[in-house]
Amino acid sequence: MLPVGPKPILEHIVEWLKGSGVSDVVVCTGYLGKMISDYFGDGSQWGVSMTYATSLHPLGIAGQLKTAEPSVDGRFVCLYGDAILDFDLRKVVEFHESKKAMATMVLMNYGTELKYGFMKTDKNGRLLEWREKPKITGFINVGCYVMEKGFFAYIPGGKSYGMKEAFERTKAAGERVYALKVKGEFVDIGDRRSYKAANELYTKKMGKV
Secondary structure, three states: OOOEOOHHHHHHHHHHHOOOOOOOEEEEOOOOOHHHHHOOOOHHHHOEEEEEEEEOOOOHHHHHOOOOHHHOOOOEEEEEOOOOEEHHHHHHHHHHHHHOOOOEEEEEEEEEEOOOOOOEOOOOOOOEEEEEEOEEEEEEEEEEEEOOOHHHHHHOOOOOOOHHHHHHHHHHOOOOOOEEEEOEEEEEEOOHHHHHHHHHHHHHHHHOO
């Protein structure tokens, strides 16, 4: 519910889902979840149907997702609530379907510059290389998945469980698990610094408009 620009993070997410063709949204809530349900209600103001799956204690990401199982009929999109995304979600769904996957993870390219220089020495302590603030690039999980309802079978109920563990369990069972690299926007809002950056980015966009 933290505002980015004039509206909460979750409102940005709901509007993006609506624009991507999603009509039914289940929000997994916990502590202070009533703030979310009071704000969004049944979702009709945003052109979607919204329901809520609430847990009384922390369950981890996958454990929290498990609470939504009774509200899900078939294939679904799972999103984290602390990031604003913008890419072609329909292409991800098409890829997932073409692979007959149980779960598909969305990846984006990410690069960062390390704060310190890295030193390399031989076994005698002789300096061989000085890499000053090296840059690292790779593909990261942006917290968006397309899943079949069968994925819930790999999440134990009523206990804290992580998404990494759920994916590993799904793979170990021989299920088809894929990842798709996409281009687009990923604004993570997981801490104070990234929240400030998200607001600055939104302000810049509004200025352009």
